[in-house]
Amino acid sequence: MPKYTLTYFDVPGRARLTRLLFALGGIEFEDKRVARVDWPAVKASMPLKQIPVLDIEGLGMICQSSTIERFVAKKAGLLGADDLEAARVDMLHTSMVEARTAAIPYFFGDIANDEEDKEVLRKSLIEDKFPVFFDMFTRTLEANGGGEGFFVGASVSLADVCWNTTITFLKMLDKDGVLTAKYPKLFALAERVGDLPAVKAWDEAHQKK
Numbered sequence: 583m584p585k586y587t588l589t590y591f592d593v594p595g596r597a598r599l600t601r602l603l604f605a606l607g608g609i610e611f612e613d614k615r616v617a618r619v620d621w622p623a624v625k626a627s628m629p630l631k632q633i634p635v636l637d638i639e640g641l642g643m644i645c646q647s648s649t650i651e652r653f654v655a656k657k658a659g660l661l662g663a664d665d666l667e668a669a670r671v672d673m674l675h676t677s678m679v680e681a682r683t684a685a686i687p688y689f690f691g692d693i694a695n696d697e698e699d700k701e702v703l704r705k706s707l708i709e710d711k712f713p714v715f716f717d718m719f720t721r722t723l724e725a726n727g728g729g730e731g732f733f734v735g736a737s738v739s740l741a742d743v744c745w746n747t748t749i750t751f752l753k754m755l756d757k758d759g760v761l762t763a764k765y766p767k768l769f770a771l772a773e774r775v776g777d778l779p780a781v782k783a784w785d786e787a788h789q790k791k
Contacts, residue, residue: 585639607658655740674741
């Protein structure tokens with residue numbers, strides 16, 4: 583097996599999901615964490631001048647977080663048992679990335695320092711945008727054994743791990759607990775993933791990063 587090196591900052595961000603996939607798959611990798619002060623020097627060697635980047639020894643680099651996640655999930659056996667399950671996992675993963683991307687302006691966009699505009703966006707996300715995604719996620723979860731297991735099939739997949747990392751980010755906008763109350767099965771799933779031995783071991787060793 584080639585040596586894998588994942589390069590990102592020392593924060594969860596866009597690398598936590600990949601780190602957890604490696605951990606769940608029992609795949610050894612170098613978790614290279616770049617200090618902000620060192621980023622300008624590292625940036626020049628990155629394919630798109632951004633991270634995360636996965637370096638596969640002797641085979642080159644892969645960039646774009648979603649591509650890296652799918653690649654590692656496949657190596658870890660976390661893409662479903664057949665082509666249909668893989669398609670469903672991919673559908674959920676892509677949808678979760680879209681939901682997360684919709685929330686980024688609240689934290690890092692032009693309105694990040696304008697509390698009034700941020701509140702307008704937050705309410706729009708909680709009341710309109712997120713429910714479209716959360717309703718679909720709930721239907722998918724409930725269709726797979728009543729909603730007490732995982733999104734697809736009988737075991738954890740990329741979709742479940744992605745949900746765990748996504749909801750950690752999105753629930754920061756759920757100040758009134760609206761989503762938590764309306765979608766208890768989704769939040770319970772996130773907790774089940776967080777309780778998996780490999781995830782717990784990673785979090786205890788790396789401060790949930």
